[in-house]
Amino acid sequence: DVKVTQSSRYLVKRTGEKVFLECVQDMDHENMFWYRQDPGLGLRLIYFSYDVKMKEKGDIPEGYSVSREKKERFSLILESASTNQTSMYLCASSYGTLGSYTFGSGTRLTVV
Amino acid sequence: GQQLNQSPQSMFIQEGEDVSMNCTSSSIFNTWLWYKQDPGEGPVLLIALYKAGELTSNGRLTAQFGITRKDSFLNISASIPSDVGIYFCAGPARGSARQLTFGSGTQLTVLP
Numbered sequence: 026d027v028k029v030t031q032s033s034r035y036l037v038k039r040t041g042e043k044v045f046l047e048c049v050q051d052m053d054h055e056n057m058f059w060y061r062q063d064p065g066l067g068l069r070l071i072y073f074s075y076d077v078k079m080k081e082k083g084d085i086p087e088g089y090s091v092s093r094e095k096k097e098r099f100s101l102i103l104e105s106a107s108t109n110q111t112s113m114y115l116c117a118s119s120y121g122t123l124g125s126y127t128f129g130s131g132t133r134l135t136v137v
Numbered sequence: 138g139q140q141l142n143q144s145p146q147s148m149f150i151q152e153g154e155d156v157s158m159n160c161t162s163s164s165i166f167n168t169w170l171w172y173k174q175d176p177g178e179g180p181v182l183l184i185a186l187y188k189a190g191e192l193t194s195n196g197r198l199t200a201q202f203g204i205t206r207k208d209s210f211l212n213i214s215a216s217i218p219s220d221v222g223i224y225f226c227a228g229p230a231r232g233s234a235r236q237l238t239f240g241s242g243t244q245l246t247v248l249p
Contacts (some may be wrong), residue, residue: 029179056235067241068180068225075235115179122234125170126227128179 027080028052031116031129038136044103044130048116054127055120057099059083059091062113074099106136139184141244142225143240151248156213156242167211170227170237171200216247230232 032047048057052116059071060083070083072091088110093098099118103110114134117126143160150156152179153231160169170188172180184195186209195202197214209228211218223242 057235065241071237073236075246112186114143117179119237123168123229125182125185125236126180128172128181131177131179133177 029116029118029127029129031114031132032130034130035046036132036134038103038106038134039104040107040136042103042105042136044134044136046101046103046114046116046134048101048118048129049097050118050127051097052118052120052127053096054118055096057093058117058119058125059089059099059101060115060117061085062115068115072096073100082123091093106134108136110134111136141228141238143224143243145243147244147246149246149248150216152216152218154216156220156245157210158209158224158245159210160240161208162228163207164231166209166228167206168229169200171198171209171211172225172227172239174225174242180223180239183224199222201211202216213245216245217234218247218249221245221247224248234249 029050038044058073060068069085074080074093090102115131115132116129119126140163140234161191174180182198189206191202199212220224225242226240230238
């Protein structure tokens with residue numbers, strides 16, 4: 026089975042800090058995605074990538090950036106964390122076109 | 138824009154009862170996916186549907202790809218406490234061969 030690993034399950038950061046959320050998948054998937062999940066708002070796409078060094082904005086990219094230097098790793102960066110970025114962050118990967126996603130276990134980030 | 142309307146938003150049921158939820162799209166889909174998210178975890182794929190009219194089972198779960206190709210249904214029979222979680226439907230995002238669009242989820246609570 027494909028495994029998607031997110032580096033932290035829980036994270037507490039201070040306002041203004043630069044935050045890195047790491048995601049690694051082990052099955053050579055070319056597509057990787059970052060979502061945030063908030064009660065009542067479902068899954069909202071932040072950024073996605075279909076190849077190394079490729080990145081595209083999703084629906085809510087403001088305040089975030091991403092990095093994909095290697096195929097297996099997709100990092101989400103909060104340049105200057107704010108309290109409204111407190112959320113559950115989910116990474117996913119998939120293969121090819123119309124492939125189903127495999128999700129990581131999520132990182133629950135609290136910004137204080 | 139493309140929308141997936143998932144209903145109901147939440148359900149409270151007694152252990153042993155059957156559950157039905159559905160998802161409708163504003164456009165025709167050629168794939169329907171159903172995911173379950175356990176509390177504090179990432180979503181996990183339950184069932185994938187690829188053909189109009191298709192009925193697929195996974196244990197006590199049965200999902201159907203609607204004939205109109207604009208809807209899908211998920212049924213859970215004889216619910217148990219571990220069925221608790223959020224159920225998401227998903228389908229191909231408009232204009233993308235690699236992205237999925239997700240419903241807002243159905244929160245299921247099973248009462249003992």
